[in-house]
Amino acid sequence: MNTDAALTIAITTGEPAGVGPELTAVALAHEVRKRWPEARFVVLGDRDLLQQCGLASAGDGIEIEHHALAVPVEIGKLNAANGCYVLNLLDVAIDGTLDGRFDAIVTAPLQKSTINDAGVPFTGHTEYLAERTNTPRVVMMLAGSSEKPLRVALATTHLPLKDVSAALSIDGLVETLQIIDHDLRAHFGLARPRILVTGLNPHAGENGYLGREEIDVITPALERARALGIDAPGPYPADTLFQLRYLKDTDCVLAMFHDQGLPVLKYATFGEGINVTLGLPIIRTSVDHGTALDLAGTGRADAGSMIAAIDAAVTMARHKRGV
Structure with missing residues (x-):
């Protein structure tokens, strides 16, 4: 070129x-x-x-x-x-x-x-x-305008809710985080992106009482991603994560499924937001x-x-x- x-x-x-x-x-x-x-x-x-x-x-x-x-x-x-x-x-x-x-x-x-x-x-x-x-793997990320810089990426996209749990895997989540981290650096000029990760279940599983995906899949994936140098804390309960005190120093939120993260983003940015295909x-x-x-x-x-x-x-x- x-x-x-x-x-x-x-x-x-x-x-x-x-x-x-x-x-x-x-x-x-x-x-x-x-x-x-x-x-x-x-x-x-x-x-x-x-x-x-x-x-x-x-x-x-x-x-x-x-x-x-x-x-x-x-x-x-x-x-x-x-x-x-x-x-x-x-x-x-x-x-x-x-x-x-x-x-x-x-x-x-x-x-x-x-x-x-x-x-x-x-x-x-x-x-x-x-x-x-x-x-082989792409990541859908929606983002606000420069005045509303909230970014939300998705671990799964257009799936029925009943199929989401089975679609999540440790390897898949690690690869998704690697794609987000790489593209935020390469295409958005962020030196060390901070990616907050939601849980899948209400209250991020409530220590296993409301589901074990956080324990069996999401937490091990985050531990592996952090070992690779990716700043990816979590999993956080999705119903409380989208607050300014958490988001003000955050470059992206990784949500587990489409309607977990996008209603919040679209409420905040609709008409000014964009869709970016990462990976x-x-x-x-x-x-x-x-x-x-x-x-x-x-x-x-x-x-x-x-x-x-x-x-x-x-x-x-x-x-x-x-x-």
């Missing part, structure tokens, strides 16, 4: 009937260009659709890389005929980042059902990125919300999360390049 070249960020515009294309246009037209005048942004999507959303075709560090829709879009209405179009945007961004053409990817929201209805089995962005980059060989950030079909085309969708996701992608790419 040419370290003298301008940072180049690919933006996939996601579900064409949703808010992704317009939020991309709003974000680039205003705040992002002021914050990162030295960066170059390549927006992947249908040129006519993006121009209708207010994005100029080129200039001022912004380029539209045209990929034609399969069928015309009716804003707010899903159409499975465009499912493969959405997936193609993601493939182009992944390949371009692996090849060094892009320094990072920012993904606007997509609709999983549309891709599945198009005949392509699809679980989500995170799982697809892991598969396409041959990454990949490439940088990927995203918004913290879905396609918002009911808001598409109304002008009422808030671009705050898209702006924050682009900010994070540029910042992480700068750390990776050492600039």
Whole structure:
């Protein structure tokens, strides 16, 4: 990669009937260009659709890389005929980042059902990125903006609650902590990240009376991680951990399952938060919300999360390049 070249960020515009294309246009037209005048942004999507959303075709560090829709879009209405179009945007961004053409990817929201209805089995962005980059383990981390820097990573992601306990293992938790520790150092510039770890059960198991996962799995994993030089205290009861006195000197919280950590983070940061996939060989950030079909085309969708996701992608790419 040419370290003298301008940072180049690919933006996939996601579900064409949703808010992704317009939020991309709003974000680039205003705040992002002021914050990162030295960066170059390549927006992947249908040129006519993006121009209708207010994005100029080129200039001022912004380029539209045209990929034609399969069928015309009716804003707010899903159409499975465009499912493969959405997936193609993601493939182009992944390949371009692996090849060094892009320094990072920012993904606007997509609709999983549309891709599945198009005949392509699809679980989500995170799982697809892991598969396409041959990454055996990735970690989902949601984060607030620079003004609300709370970060929450997940030991498990989209699982039924009844399956969470069986999905936790000592080796898996250690590997997850290693990924978080490495990426917070490499992409966020943190010299020695502090990662607070929740228990799984109420009151972190109450010394085994409310479950033994803390004793049999989580505590041994934390002991092994600390022996590797990772600052990972815990396990803490999740219902009391999210207080300023614990979080003020903390860089990340590792929660055991999706709805243990994310409701707190989204309550504190929704509309300004981002999703970051840790552990990949490439940088990927995203918004913290879905396609918002009911808001598409109304002008009422808030671009705050898209702006924050682009900010994070540029910042992480700068750390990776050492600039």
